[in-house]
Amino acid sequence: MATRTAAARRDEARAAYDAFVKECPTSQLLARISDKWVGLILSALGQAESGSMRYSDLGRKIPGVSQKMLTQTLRSLERDGLVSRTVTPTVPVRVDYALTELGGSLGCLLSSVKRWAENHFDDVNSHREAYDGALATT
Structure with a gap:
């Protein structure tokens, strides 16, 4: 099985909308809506x-x-x-x-x-x- 680079894993997570990944759009949206x-x-x-x-x-x-x-x-x-x-x-x-x-x-x-x-x-x-x-x- 081929190993994936960290960048490839981040891209896959971003595509799956994983809010625990900083670059994920959902993470960015959570940051926006958590503003007081x-x-x-x-x-x-x-x-x-x-x-x-x-x-x-x-x-x-x-x-x-x-x-x-x-x-x-x-x-x-x-x-x-x-x-x-x-x-x-x-x-x-x-x-x-x-x-x-x-x-x-x-x-x-x-x-x-x-x-x-x-x-x-x-x-x-x-x-x-x-x-x-x-x-x-x-």
Whole structure:
């Protein structure tokens, strides 16, 4: 049996969408969606009463996000097909963002992770304090 080079194995893994291979497209997609701004933007859009939000509303809803990061993240989400951008030619111009069907399917998952973090932060923080305390005594 012929041996394969590391490059050949990586190419085969990439073709099989193995997220544990750095060059795999799924690994790159996981890196994108694990960004904190992505999760918060998708979660905010998923909670929008009208189904869409204006740029300024998103900026107010998400504490700490800069205009630059909000713009870059929205553009990347639009490029990936997770968010749609609708421009209404009024004075001033109105721009609305909404989840696409694909974005909604991911938004549900990320909203669950957000809720988990909100519900379990005290538990995690207690474990951190106990761990740090144990390190201080050694």
